[in-house]
Amino acid sequence: MIWIISFDISDNKKRRRAVKVLEGYGHRTQFSVFECLVRRQQLRQIQTKLKKLIEPSDKVLYYPVCGKDALCRYADGNGEVYWPEVLHIVDG
Template sequence: MIWLISFDISDDKKRRRAVRLLEGYGHRSQYSVFECLLHRKQLRQIQTKLGKIIDADDKVLYYPICGKDALCRYADGAGEVHWPAALHVID
């Protein structure tokens, strides 16, 4: 399943650690937003690792994008829709 993971982390060092972690799992679509094709176990790993990085006032949000909704993504302006290699489109 594709997960949209966004964060608001105030500390620069912790934010860089979160970015490095998420870059290992998916595509950075905006500065604080990643699209990740994950199994449930991988999602739990990310949640555990980010939980050790962030402070109590920081935010990390996880949004599932599943099925046909994943195929309805589009971008405007300089945006670009990234299609994970493991995502198969079946008509």
């Protein structure tokens, strides 16, 4: 499943570490937004790693992108949509 993961981390060092974690699982679409094509277990790994980095005032948000919605993504302006090579939508 594709997950949109965004974060707001105030400490520069911790923010860089969060980016390193997320780059290992997905594609950076904006400074603090990543698209990650991961299994549930991998998502839990991401959550565990990021929870260790953040302070109570920081936040990390996780949004699932399911089924046909994954194919409806588009970008305006200078943006571009990332299409993982392994993305397969099965119409049941």
